[in-house]
Amino acid sequence: MNIKITGTGSYIPDTIEKNEAFHEHIFLNNDGSVINSPNEVIIEKFQAITGIAERRYAKAHLNSSDLGFFAAEKAIIDAKIDPETLDYIIVAHNFGDVKHDTIQSDMLPCLAARIKHSLRIKNPKCVAYDILFGCPGWIEGVIQAKAFIKAGMAKRCLVIGSETLSRVIDKHDRDAMIFSDGAGATVIEATEEEGGILEHECASYTYDEAYYLYFGNSNNQALDKNTRYIKMDGRKIYEFALTTVPNAMKTCLDNSGLDIKDVKKIFIHQANEKMDEAILKRFYRLYRTEIPEGVMPMSIQTLGNSSVATVPTLFDLVRNNQIENQSLKKGDVLIFASVGAGMHINAFVYKY
Structure with a gap:
């Protein structure tokens, strides 16, 4: 099964x-x-x-x-x-x-x-x-x-x-x-x-990192203090993601028994283009290999960061050939990964 x-x-x-x-x-x-x-x-x-x-x-x-x-x-x-x-x-x-x-x-x-x-x-x-x-x-x-x-x-x-x-x-x-x-x-x-979910990895970092994303007051101090908005410490999140996400992806891939050269696409949470590119570089650096062209589809340029929706939306778009120069074929090995408030990270390896 x-x-x-x-x-x-x-x-x-x-x-x-x-x-x-x-x-x-x-x-x-x-x-x-x-x-x-x-x-x-x-x-x-x-x-x-x-x-x-x-x-x-x-x-x-x-x-x-x-x-x-x-x-x-x-x-x-x-x-x-x-x-x-x-x-x-x-x-x-x-x-x-x-x-x-x-x-x-x-x-x-x-x-x-x-x-x-x-x-x-x-x-x-x-x-x-x-x-x-x-x-x-x-x-x-x-x-x-x-x-x-x-x-x-x-x-x-x-x-x-x-x-x-x-x-x-x-x-x-x-x-x-x-x-x-x-x-x-x-x-x-x-x-x-044949195929499907081969392996997964997830973790919650809360000791120092729990409040990198939080609900806080407006930057306009004249507004009601009881009204809260989504807030984040972008620098800390960036530094956190660059270390933890590539490591989680590597652990997941290694436990699946597959080789880095088997990976055809990486669907990563669309949070920030530069951050996602840096995560990808760190990940491939762990294997001392070059990044294949077109391995990381992106939608953030036109869709922004829709949190939990970014990865499944991106996968659906690529699966239906709606992102230029991106497609999938049977047997392709994919990695899905994300990072966010908590701070939580996770990933799974999938054979299409």
Whole structure:
């Protein structure tokens, strides 16, 4: 028995927010002081570092659970399954449903229950639950689905990553330009077909690193102190990721018994273009080998960082030949990896 991804789907919002939209923002430092640079310069430097030129925002009437539902429908159709046969629906997110122009997260009921309801699944044995694991949430959901199936507790799972980060950003923080909205979904099931998930690795670094990403006040100190926004220590996250993620990927690949030369694609969380490129360089340096051309597909330039949605969305796009010069063929060895709030890291090796 092998455990494979048999269907994928993604939902990419229609609303495109280009970098030019931030020209009128009032960007402030963490202490509330004005940044002594024109917005054009701030945005130019931002794009040079992150690679982000535009991002996607969900329409006002849609919430994260709606986006997850849309992606789930596509994955179920792609897998050609009856949704009533699903044993688990696992939804990774960070903030629940945050309605447009509100400040309160809504997670009652959980997003997985909402999506199951929207899918009109009657089967009570289809267990629906959420996981909060930062940006690596979708990968962690896949790892959990693998564990359920391997233990004989399930045959088929639906794993979704969905987020509307545009609703928890501080418009006075330059980091607000990083975040976006989206959803990706996958059907994971036991199959006699060759390939599937070969090995995984995950870890939580919390002793010193737990609050590298956190909920904090606006940089505009005149605003309500009780309203919180997503905040991060970018430098510390960068340094953390450059050490831990390549090592986790190497451990995972080595435990799979495969060689670095077998790897055809690496699907890494789309957090920051320069950071992802640096992680890739560190990873291949561990094997003292050159980086193959086109091994790391990227979507961050136009889709931004949609947290748990970045990896499954990217995989769906490549799988459906929607990213230029990127494609997959049967037997390809893939590595999926992520890093995020917690601080959590994870990875799995997959034979397509």
